[in-house]
Amino acid sequence: MLQMAPEEMRELAHHVTDILVGRVEGLRSGRAWEGDFKDALAQRLDEDPPETGRPALDVIDRAVQDVLTNTLRLDHPRSFGFVPTCPTWPGVLADFMVSGFNVNVASWIVASGPSQLEEVVVGWFQSWFGLPEGAGGLMTSGGSAAALHAFVAAREAAGNPDRPVAYMSDQSHSAQIRAARIVGIAPDRIRVLPTDAAGRIDPGAVSAAIIADRSEGCTPTVVCANAGTAAAGAVDPLPELAEVCAAEGVWFHIDAAYGGFAVLAPRGAVALEGIERADSLNIDPHKWLFQPYEAGCILVRDAGTLEHAFSIGHDVLQDAVWGTRHANPADRGIQLSRSFRALKVWMSIQAFGMAAFRAAIDNGLDLAERAAEYVRDSSTLELVSASLSIVCFRINPGDLSEDALTDVNREALARILWGERAFLTSTMVNGQFVLRLCIINHNSTWDDVRETLQAVERYAAEATGSSSTTGTD
Amino acid sequence: MLQMAPEEMRELAHHVTDILVGRVEGLRSGRAWEGDFKDALAQRLDEDPPETGRPALDVIDRAVQDVLTNTLRLDHPRSFGFVPTCPTWPGVLADFMVSGFNVNVASWIVASGPSQLEEVVVGWFQSWFGLPEGAGGLMTSGGSAAALHAFVAAREAAGNPDRPVAYMSDQSHSAQIRAARIVGIAPDRIRVLPTDAAGRIDPGAVSAAIIADRSEGCTPTVVCANAGTAAAGAVDPLPELAEVCAAEGVWFHIDAAYGGFAVLAPRGAVALEGIERADSLNIDPHKWLFQPYEAGCILVRDAGTLEHAFSIGHDVLQDAVWGTRHANPADRGIQLSRSFRALKVWMSIQAFGMAAFRAAIDNGLDLAERAAEYVRDSSTLELVSASLSIVCFRINPGDLSEDALTDVNREALARILWGERAFLTSTMVNGQFVLRLCIINHNSTWDDVRETLQAVERYAAEATGSSSTTGTD
Structure with missing residues (x-):
């Protein structure tokens, strides 16, 4: 009913390939931005689903013409807005392969090869960011989800206190505030501290706020630093913040979604010094590591903190633990069914080299x-x-x-x-x-x-x- | 540096196409399950990233041989474990196109065509589940994330109470418990109620628990029903639970991740009667709607409840509201950068028909x-x-x-x-x-x-x- 003949499958895939490769060839000579207003697009696209099918080739062409070309070309060489990305072709092909192989990296019994490869890729990240043995992580949909994982882990590590407090700068990304709210940190316990002219938070102010909150019966739970603000690329004073967190026993999270992969370049590593002291770190390979959406990652200094926060047993999953004396990927995060995001990173790096x-x-x-x-x-x-x-x-x-x-x-x-x-x-x-x-x-x-x-x-x-x-x- | 010549891009894509189509052709004659133990795979895969690149064709072949074939073939016709899926080819091609076009459905200015098409597809879902005008939703990574959205919306709709309580059956999926914990509902305020021999919760017991909790100063916040338990396919008594929730003023969430799309068949619609009364509903097109991972969806009776819970302004996004007097997709959920999951649903349904x-x-x-x-x-x-x-x-x-x-x-x-x-x-x-x-x-x-x-x-x-x-x- 929903099957196609192999010849048709091949023909359609070649057609898509021609469109995608042609798009990349023509990228530079076209405009970075295309789009239209909602009313105009609604007129073109709002319709009930058809009762009978239409030729797949026409469906593809319509998707391209009416939908996919009405977008900002984030990979255009003159696309400098927000935080863009320009994916590599092996990364794009990896996404095609993951869909085609129908991979679900939930557990070892479901996907042993992909589970191991995700550990390999996350291990590369850990070493680039200087995290110690025993660290761990998980590929996520992006930086927002990764930050959410960090806030859950931090809250659980603090013993799930009644009055948790989070600290961040007025330059922190809205995803950090959203994550704090999702995990139940009330808006009036999210301390948004001012920054200097360079957009950096003052570690002394963080320390003072922590001491004040504790004296009022609140529980300082997480300090969220920026390693590259989205607005201006500002890097908070990471070593000093790490000292404050160590002294006060507060979880040290670093939002490196935009800027993290700068560590791979020598001057970037200098700018991001101190990043290796994070308790958790969110990074986005779909930004400065040139991967297609979605590719985020949460890294934690102690993998057990993620497992403690997220692992839940369930009868219908009882077979998932067969033959494993180690955590399954789904024990470390929000998702159970999970796509295989690590493959694009791995294939890109294998094909081009570090x-x-x-x-x-x-x-x-x-x-x-x-x-x-x-x-x-x-x-x-x-x-x-x-x-x-x-x-x-x-x-x-x-x-x-x-x-x-x-x-x-x-x-x-x-x-x-x-x-x-x-x-x-x-x-x-x-x-x-x-x-x-x-x-x-x-x-x-x-x-x-x-x-x-x-x-x-x-x-x-x-x-x-x-x-x-x-x-x- | 990370660019390939068009001819190489085409050659690699054709190679991947041959692998994927050949895989589908050989699926039935092979085994449903393949896999290996962690130690064996670690020996094969654990290595540092290479300093220089390797031929991309070899990288693809190694990914297939060492990684992608070491998986449960969830789309094998004899794959009956967990909740499997068998994606359509247009769905797989849609994922390829989304990666190739590098789409980020965060906002209107970034992706106007995809934003509108996501509304169209979510609108189809709303009508299939009988939700009224004013309903809304968002494509998510899957059912776990969708449930999390529901719990956040429910908690905010309840005024973010100090002692929120959630109600679900002992057959509810672990993702619901995880979602409750993530949003800060303490484990001892997650009421897991017993089920009858058919795996269904007793609405009278839910009502009694709500009344008891309220009398003790807790705030009943969300009742989470099952429309298809993952263990046995059991459907909770939805109309009766809807009555309880209406009478008590408690948010009515339905987990229809596995079973929801049965509504498209007449006997499924009968089995799921009452589903149209949900305040929120999580469904997974990557299960019984035959889409590749990841394709989940959260639907809410009132789109404003999602926007109230998730919309956060940010300076670096100030351009995202240009020309729009309506919500951007990222205002309705956790993710900011978001892949374009609706395209696979749309292309599949266009190509095959309802x-x-x-x-x-x-x-x-x-x-x-x-x-x-x-x-x-x-x-x-x-x-x-x-x-x-x-x-x-x-x-x-x-x-x-x-x-x-x-x-x-x-x-x-x-x-x-x-x-x-x-x-x-x-x-x-x-x-x-x-x-x-x-x-x-x-x-x-x-x-x-x-x-x-x-x-x-x-x-x-x-x-x-x-x-x-x-x-x-």
């Missing part, structure tokens, strides 16, 4: 440094911050009010979205509306970055009535 | 009924329960003690695992160790089921020293 990955990460750090220099030298642009691969800046010809500056920058952003091949987004830094480049695509070149900045300068010139002024090249 | 899906679901119900009849007529097998597509039975020649029966059935299970093409698992029903068939594969035939039962009868005969006795065919 040297190529290091070089690709270095490329992002290089381009961000050059972008910061370019902005610094521009007469119409102002550099607001630069850390890891994120550069925040704004149009600032020097003679406009703060409100007017916000308007001009907002307008520039809109015009680039609609009129340029490039895509960037904005954020707030120190209360200022700024434009923001996140440069981590292995295909991005200096031309991509420079021409995007030049486009901003052109809008700056038009908006402020001055002539276009180009920085050094 | 009639084919209904027939495929009916096939599972048919085969389970015939299996139950076969067991009933067998002189060595005893029927313990049969509901939806799950048949629980045991070898019982009539003259053995309970302990001896457990040993004989355990041995039979082990011998089928190692010696037969088929795969089944066990569970506990009313304190008895039973064998269990979950029959939902659209490719399974009566021969597949009958020959599996005959194999159990053969082991029964050998173990008990009697001659093989075959039931009616």
Whole structure:
């Protein structure tokens, strides 16, 4: 009923291959952003499911034309908004293989090969981040789920206290706040502490808050540091925070979803020093490790903390423990049925080797440094911050009010979205509306970055009535 | 650095296609289960990442040989253990396309076409389950994550009480208990109520427990019913539970991960009557809707309850709301970066049509009924329960003690695992160790089921020293 003949299966797969490879070939010459408004798309797509089938080739073509091309091309070399990713082809093929083999990495009896390979890949991550023997982890859907795992483990490690408190900076990602709320940390016990001009939390303030909370009968449960804020790439003072957590006996979680894999490049490792002291760490291979969505990971210093928090027996799973005197993957996290996310990481790294990955990460750090220099030298642009691969800046010809500056920058952003091949987004830094480049695509070149900045300068010139002024090249 | 030439990309994709199509062609003639022990696989797979790359074709072949074939073939027509799935080819191709297009369905600005298509597919589900206008939902990684969303929404709807209580049966899936614990419902406030011989909870007992808890200052927060227990396919009395929840003002969640899609077949719809009264519902298209992992879904009666629980603003996402006066997908759940799970459902249904899906679901119900009849007529097998597509039975020649029966059935299970093409698992029903068939594969035939039962009868005969006795065919 739902089966296809092998020849049709092959024909359809070749058709999809042609579309996907053609897409990659044409990526650079097209625009980074495409999209449409909800009403228009609803008109095109809202319909009841058909009673009888339609030719699969037509279904594929319609999915491409009406749906898949109405997206931001996150892997476009000029896609600098939010945190983009540019997956490798072996990573994409791995996802195809995982679906085709119908893999469920829940337990050893269901998937012994994939279970072991996930341990291998997570073991690589542990060693890159300097975690000790006895550490462990789990591939997750992404950074938000990984953070949630960390908060559950931290809460259980603290004995599931009545009045748990979490500490993070005002630059922490909303996923951390969401995770805290999900595990039952009341909003008024999530301490959002201010940051300095560089977007970094003050360890002394964390220590003081912990002591104050404890004196009021609350239980300090988790300190959540940033190893690369999403807004500005800021890295919290990790060694000092580790000291505070060790002294106070509080769980030390690090959100390294965006920035973590910078450790593979020497200057990134320097920037992220102290990351090896985390009790838990969330990282996203689907960001700076060039994997297709979804590929997140939670790492913990002591694998037992995850198993303690998540392992639950069940009669219908009693066969899952046959022949195993070790945890099954599903004992370490939220999911029971789980896709096989480690394969894409493994296949990519096997095919290209670590040297190529290091070089690709270095490329992002290089381009961000050059972008910061370019902005610094521009007469119409102002550099607001630069850390890891994120550069925040704004149009600032020097003679406009703060409100007017916000308007001009907002307008520039809109015009680039609609009129340029490039895509960037904005954020707030120190209360200022700024434009923001996140440069981590292995295909991005200096031309991509420079021409995007030049486009901003052109809008700056038009908006402020001055002539276009180009920085050094 | 991490780029491949188009010709190599095509060649590799064709190679993967040949492997996947060949696998499907050979599925029936091979064994359902393959696997190995951890030590053996560790010896084969544990190694550091290579510094330089290896030929991608070799990497693919090694992934297949050392990893992907060491798994239970969940889509084998004789794979009856746990809850299996058999994905359609358009569903598999959709996953390939989603990875290749690098889609992130976080928000409208990032993926407008996919955001709209997810609403379309979730809308189909809503109508199949009889949810009213104003309902909403979100595709999730699976049933565990979907249940977690329901528990968060229920807790927030109850005003985030200090002493929340959850109610479920002793047949509820461990994922429900895990979800309750994650959101901070203490283990001693998770009321696990006993079930009758058919595995169904008593609505009167739920009502009494709610009243008792309230009188002791606790806050009854969520009743979690089963629409198809994983152990035996039992359906809790949904209309009566809905009445209790309405009368007491408690959130009514239904776990329909395994059984939900039975509503598409007329007799399934009868069995699941009352499901339309849920406040929330978790369903798994990667089970009885024939999709590859991962495809779960949370549905809620009022979309606002999800948005209230999960929506969090963030500076770095401020551009995500441009041009939208409606929720973004990420406002409704845990994930921010999200893969595009709805595409596989949509492509499968477009290509085959609803009639084919209904027939495929009916096939599972048919085969389970015939299996139950076969067991009933067998002189060595005893029927313990049969509901939806799950048949629980045991070898019982009539003259053995309970302990001896457990040993004989355990041995039979082990011998089928190692010696037969088929795969089944066990569970506990009313304190008895039973064998269990979950029959939902659209490719399974009566021969597949009958020959599996005959194999159990053969082991029964050998173990008990009697001659093989075959039931009616």
